[in-house]
Amino acid sequence: MKRKRMRSDIAWSAPDRITVKNRDLCNDILGKLSLGDMAFLELTDRTPTAQESAVFNAIAVTLVEHGLTPSALATRLTYAGAPEAMQAAVAAGLCGLGSVFVGSMETAARMLQEALPQPDPGIDLQPIARRLVAECRARQEIIGGIGHTLHKPVDPRAPRLFEIARANGLHGPYCRLMTLIAEEAQHAYGKSLPVNATGAIGAIACELGLPWRIVRGVGVMARAIGLVGHILEEMRDPLAYEMKARTEDEATQHLRSGARG
């Protein structure tokens, strides 16, 4: 009962060669592509130009490490229970990269791509920005990619990423539209709501031609790198048990004292 041909164009192996994305792994990739460029190849089926490489690596690097996030703590707690299965500790940390954190990158990229499916160089972006902000307000939705609870007045990563994009000729209509959306939102809500890191990354991902549905994946792959770093620190200077002990102690104190009374 074959209903459909199964097909994958990614890779295959023969005894004497491995082919990845139509390239010979040993001769055309190893020693020639960096890890970031290999990631770009996975996402676009082509190697990046020098400019694309600079910009793609910058957005991916931004997403590697955010310190002791819930995700990093989940990885460390998991490692504490199963040090023989480090891969499962990284997996546990990745599981939390959902709507609350990396999701806003996807939301921003989706909004931009749906508003500009074919970015025409002569298009007037201002009315599009105004409409998007008005629509979000009407639906009482949060606009993805602007404002930040900690980084005030401005998330320093956003202007830096836009600067790198500009220096590489990749600050195009999606980046401009994202900036206009932030300006319109400031007018509409009467408070400063500058583009944040996820907004800049979402916009730059659009410039690089990544479909919005895979944009979250850049965050997932980058964070996997950071989570391995947290495991290494947890091996050397663990904090998971101490955090667990203190949390348990405080959170169940009312039960214990009741029992003693």
Place this chain on the structure above:
Amino acid sequence: MKRKRMRSDIAWSAPDRITVKNRDLCNDILGKLSLGDMAFLELTDRTPTAQESAVFNAIAVTLVEHGLTPSALATRLTYAGAPEAMQAAVAAGLCGLGSVFVGSMETAARMLQEALPQPDPGIDLQPIARRLVAECRARQEIIGGIGHTLHKPVDPRAPRLFEIARANGLHGPYCRLMTLIAEEAQHAYGKSLPVNATGAIGAIACELGLPWRIVRGVGVMARAIGLVGHILEEMRDPLAYEMKARTEDEATQHLRSGARG
């Protein structure tokens, strides 16, 4: 009840700056470090030299993509059930990177580091290789990092990776010892057992100073990149359901026909 100070040196954020590994993310890292070099920084607390960068990126790139592995299929099946949670699909794929696959890299690196805790340049590696092979034989253990079921007579990635290491001045005692182990094993077992990709990666990781306990992590972070690539292909040209339907159909045929009888 504080028993221990919790401490992390990895990163922290102030409103106007993010510090990662004692560097200012915006000014010292973004636009300056590639994704692979950022991974090296996570693992070693320093930026790589140009030579270390070339070699580290090469081993990481080798691990990104192995085609339709059990891990990639687990990711695709998971994505089919929860397309709204791509991060969980990558996590599912990573969960299988255990003893059977990436584990051999760790085994090889451990063997090499335990045999050469302080690699003295004048050390005679031959007797060490002989002893290691003899010990593995006596314990009836498989020697990690040599031989391959598909890549015969030789895994083409291993000589290529050693070549890149040599070109960058990083083919040192661990690489030589790994090669000697393969030669001794050939003598001992009477069949060709050349160094394979995981053996070369394990040895090169030792040259780069990575502790063996974290070596598996290089495979985990690299494969996360490849798994995002599989999700992208699964979005566009899915195979998970077809694979599932055929497997179910064949595997339960005896139950169905019994029921009809």
Place this chain on the structure above:
Amino acid sequence: MKRKRMRSDIAWSAPDRITVKNRDLCNDILGKLSLGDMAFLELTDRTPTAQESAVFNAIAVTLVEHGLTPSALATRLTYAGAPEAMQAAVAAGLCGLGSVFVGSMETAARMLQEALPQPDPGIDLQPIARRLVAECRARQEIIGGIGHTLHKPVDPRAPRLFEIARANGLHGPYCRLMTLIAEEAQHAYGKSLPVNATGAIGAIACELGLPWRIVRGVGVMARAIGLVGHILEEMRDPLAYEMKARTEDEATQHLRSGARG
């Protein structure tokens, strides 16, 4: 910097006793509560009546095993790569219990609870059902919990679960509303769309007082049991590698034959 008291009422341990949900584990729970009743206690903070126990166990049991689902295959593939970490194989399988599969249970329960926040015994359910179906049609949304691609004309689990609910005095307004929705949908769409297993489970979960946000959790806990069963079969009679080999072989055939030409 304490912003908020952390508190958990679930469990605590003293040297001589363990307290779970305000009960002494050894004297009040072990030997007195079955696994299903313990699950009910976790979800409702009380032990079930005999009737609730019968009904809750029935819906949970329904969700344990669906054969070679994508989820079960992800578990088996993961186990093949990391047999030393069975817990990660179960985790991989659970990761796929998203919107496509168990999600419909949650959708049905949410629809019912939002339509009937306080189920008044005298309420006329017919117009509510009509309105819900009309609203779903207007939004072009699929109505959760009705129809089935395989189980035709009727999913046999749904009438059986409603029968068990009725026999235990728990076939109330949510079950009736679910049935009326199916009837209205049949009128509206002109085809048979009877309540399916997830619709019946969603409705019964409402009768038991479970908040819709946790209803998916009944599927997750139940399926964890089934996935352990798949690991046991995979240990004894593996199919993961064979499935992988065949899939890879077919899916990359076009690459291989091109290479040979």
Place this chain on the structure above:
Amino acid sequence: MKRKRMRSDIAWSAPDRITVKNRDLCNDILGKLSLGDMAFLELTDRTPTAQESAVFNAIAVTLVEHGLTPSALATRLTYAGAPEAMQAAVAAGLCGLGSVFVGSMETAARMLQEALPQPDPGIDLQPIARRLVAECRARQEIIGGIGHTLHKPVDPRAPRLFEIARANGLHGPYCRLMTLIAEEAQHAYGKSLPVNATGAIGAIACELGLPWRIVRGVGVMARAIGLVGHILEEMRDPLAYEMKARTEDEATQHLRSGARG
């Protein structure tokens, strides 16, 4: 290229019926088997006797809830980041059920089954216990299933579980051997090392005929239930963010104060 027949005996579905373990799900299982008995069926291919049911449910129930474990905290942190993917939060928590926690159950069951592959009723268990303890001491291995850091002088779950086993005629040679091992260890190490919960569960799992390789699975399935309970509490009274904020604040204080100086 078919190398091997794929086969699964667990379940299959026809339009009008679902068959699980050779039973009709609707008529033979639903309303007849409780969740715990369904789990027993998954693990043994048969329904339990009343005695087996009582004992199996007791060991499974013991494993459901241990309060704010690292595993429960990983689930809560993951839920905080991806509340739309509850299944991934449970998965994250399960990933940590490795060698440190549930592993000791597996170690105890393995030791018992390897020592008593065919439990002969007339066998003298004392010398076996003595040998096992002597061997562990010689290898400087920890003996699984005895002693406890918190529950002193005795883990109250162990005698309670043995009591339930005895009341149901299932306190056989494995339970006796486990107890003798604890007594021998007390002699050998000169301190009280009574059977703990994992030792009792491991021994009882042997009495029930579960192969040691699947014993960890009882813990995995049971804990999945408890983790859903933690998600429900986290929905209502979250602690993940507060725990994260405090941990981050303390752990990076040295970095912040250095930066200010």
